[in-house]
Amino acid sequence: MTNLVKIIAFDLETTGLDVGKEEIIEIGAILFSVKESRGRLVPDKLDEFQSFAKPSKPIPASATDTNNITNEMVANAPSCACVLQKFKTFCDNSNCLVGHNAESFDKRFLNVAYGKYSIAAPTQPILDTIKIARNTNTVKFPDYKLGTLAKTFEARREINFKIEEGAMHRAIYDCEMVMHILVAFLRDRLASEEWNAQEFLQALKKKDIQQDASPVKPVRPKATGFI
Secondary structure, three states: OOOOEEEEHHHEOOOOOOOOOOOEEEEEEEEEEEEEEEEEEEEEEEEEEEOEOOOOOOOHHHHHHHOOOOHHHHHHHOOOOOOHHHHHHOOOOEEEEEEEEEHHHHHHHHHHHHHOOOOOOOOOOOHHHHHHHHHHHHOOOOOOOOOHHHHHHHHHHOOOOOHHHHHOOOEEEHHHHHHHHHHHHOOOOOOOOHHHHHOOOHHHHHHHHHHHHHOOOOOOOOOOOOO
C-alpha cells in the first residue's frame, strides 16, 4: 500500500446549537492514515491538533453540562479567528476531512465562522460518518449517535478503542472515535488500492458510500449578525 490517503477526523465544541448565535469554543482534529495490524486494517494516527477559542460571551451552563468546557478554561484562549487559521494550516496536509454529523453541525459552524472572519478556509471535501453509517450499515444500531456506533463496534471487537462515557463530547476524544469508526465501516468495503490518496474519494462515490462530500463554504453574515 503506497501513497495512502491522509484523513483528518475533526470535531467542534460550541456555546450552543444555533449557528446564527453561538460560537466555536474548541476545535480538535486528528490526522491519520491506515496500516495493517494482525491481518486487519486499522487507523494509523499521524498527528493531532487541539485548541480552545475564546468566545465573545460567557459559556452557558447548558453547554458546559454537555462538553465540560468552562469559562475558566477559555479565559486565556486565542481568538476564534486565530484558531481557525491554525486549523486550516493543520488541514493542508490532508486529502479529506471527516466528522460525525458534520453536514448538519460542524460544517455549518465552520461556514459561518470562516465567513465572519474572512480568512482562508480548508478546501478539502468533508465526509460525514452519519451518512457513511447509513449507506454502509450491515450492523443494527439503536441510533446513529457517535457513542452508540463506537460502543457497538467495540462490543464486536471491530475497533481497538476503549469507550469512556465521561470523556465523550470533548473534541479530541470524539475525533478518536470518528477515526476508529470510519475505518471500521470501510475496511471491508474498500480494496487495498482504494485507500490510495488518488483513489479514495472516487471509490466512496463509485460505491455509493458518500456521494456529496463538499468543502467548507464560507458564508458572510447578514447585517443583523444572524444567518
